[in-house]
Amino acid sequence: MDLVVGGGVVGLSIAWRLARAGRTVTVVDPAPASGASHAAAGMLAPVSEVTYTEEPLLRLGLASLRRWPSFAAELLAESGVELDYRVDGTLDVAFGTDDLAALDELAAFMDKLGLPVERLTGRECRRLEPMLAPSVRGGLLAPQDAWVDPRRVTTALLAALSKLRVPVIRARATELLREGEAVKGVRLAPREAGPYQEVLEADRVILAAGVWSGELAGVPVRPVKGQIMRLHSPTPLLTRCVRGTVHGASVYLVPRGDGELVVGATQEELGFDTRVTAGGVYELLRDARELVPGVTELELADVVAGLRPSTPDNVPLIGPWQGLTLATGHHRGGVLLAPLTAALVAGEEGELAELCSPGRYA
Numbered sequence: 001m002d003l004v005v006g007g008g009v010v011g012l013s014i015a016w017r018l019a020r021a022g023r024t025v026t027v028v029d030p031a032p033a034s035g036a037s038h039a040a041a042g043m044l045a046p047v048s049e050v051t052y053t054e055e056p057l058l059r060l061g062l063a064s065l066r067r068w069p070s071f072a073a074e075l076l077a078e079s080g081v082e083l084d085y086r087v088d089g090t091l092d093v094a095f096g097t098d099d100l101a102a103l104d105e106l107a108a109f110m111d112k113l114g115l116p117v118e119r120l121t122g123r124e125c126r127r128l129e130p131m132l133a134p135s136v137r138g139g140l141l142a143p144q145d146a147w148v149d150p151r152r153v154t155t156a157l158l159a160a161l162s163k164l165r166v167p168v169i170r171a172r173a174t175e176l177l178r179e180g181e182a183v184k185g186v187r188l189a190p191r192e193a194g195p196y197q198e199v200l201e202a203d204r205v206i207l208a209a210g211v212w213s214g215e216l217a218g219v220p221v222r223p224v225k226g227q228i229m230r231l232h233s234p235t236p237l238l239t240r241c242v243r244g245t246v247h248g249a250s251v252y253l254v255p256r257g258d259g260e261l262v263v264g265a266t267q268e269e270l271g272f273d274t275r276v277t278a279g280g281v282y283e284l285l286r287d288a289r290e291l292v293p294g295v296t297e298l299e300l301a302d303v304v305a306g307l308r309p310s311t312p313d314n315v316p317l318i319g320p321w322q323g324l325t326l327a328t329g330h331h332r333g334g335v336l337l338a339p340l341t342a343a344l345v346a347g348e349e350g351e352l353a354e355l356c357s358p359g360r361y362a
């Protein structure tokens with residue numbers, strides 16, 4: 001039996017993948033789909049999220065983006081849940097001379113990597129997105145970037161797992177149980193509801209517990225807090241994902257089919273703090289308004305704070321580690337990287353395995 005510790009988008013995708021391949025699988029999580037996956041915006045944007053020092057992450061992101069069309073189609077077919085998966089690109093916009101120069105540099109870098117991007121004037125940006133601020137002076141369009149609603153994805157994965165009769169046990173794993181070199185199960189914390197089982201035994205333990213992976217297995221994963229808000233508009237304000245740098249911080253807006261507009265996200269190094277703060281909300285709204293002034297008219301529907309599981313190099317940890325299999329440390333890219341992570345854990349995509357091998361921290 002394969003035991004997946006962690007019921008976020010990564011753990012559930014792995015369990016779905018393994019169960020469909022005929023493996024016996026169990027998932028354990030005290031509150032499935034409630035952590036970083038619940039907070040995430042769902043940008044599938046390896047191109048517009050790329051930074052100069054993160055080419056390995058870009059390769060992983062592009063490989064996973066290629067998997068998303070079939071992953072989304074199969075998940076919809078098996079669960080019957082619409083995912084709001086869209087491939088309409090990301091528009092990265094700039095205001096000042098410095099921002100424009102940075103966009104030019106980024107465009108040249110992407111060109112060198114063979115990534116399809118289009119440099120646009122301010123007017124061309126506003127033709128694509130009429131609600132953009134008049135002060136936008138230029139932009140970079142990454143047409144292949146996509147996005148999806150992560151809350152629908154986890155709902156769909158739980159439905160698909162239920163159809164495959166994969167147990168999802170609502171309990172917290174507190175300790176890894178070792179037999180010699182190998183991890184052969186976990187100890188569980190007592191539960192308020194349901195029959196209490198002290199341990200779960202397994203042939204293989206796959207640790208996909210996000211920020212909690214550090215505590216359980218001593219892996220180098222730390223929480224990076226992200227506050228993120230959901231606004232509602234009767235008619236969509238944008239047709240694609242828009243992002244920009246405002247007051248030195250990156251802000252993005254992701255439109256959904258049902259009129260939701262996601263505005264994200266802060267990046268705060270505050271440990272396991274998940275408080276929503278007045279300052280966080282203020283900064284998100286202030287910066288979003290610089291990009292699209294009309295956001296202040298929208299209904300404020302939801303604000304949450306999630307914890308990104310981040311590694312020192314921002315690349316996830318996927319593969320063998322001290323007797324178990326890791327699938328954690330996905331930082332800003334858990335939703336994007338979920339299909340690839342599931343494939344790697346299932347033994348595919350061997351040529352990419354080295355890039356995210358936990359062995360690099362051995």
Ligand code: GLY
Nearest residue numbers: 226264265332333
């Ligand atoms: N992927 C965007 C974020 O983590 O905020």
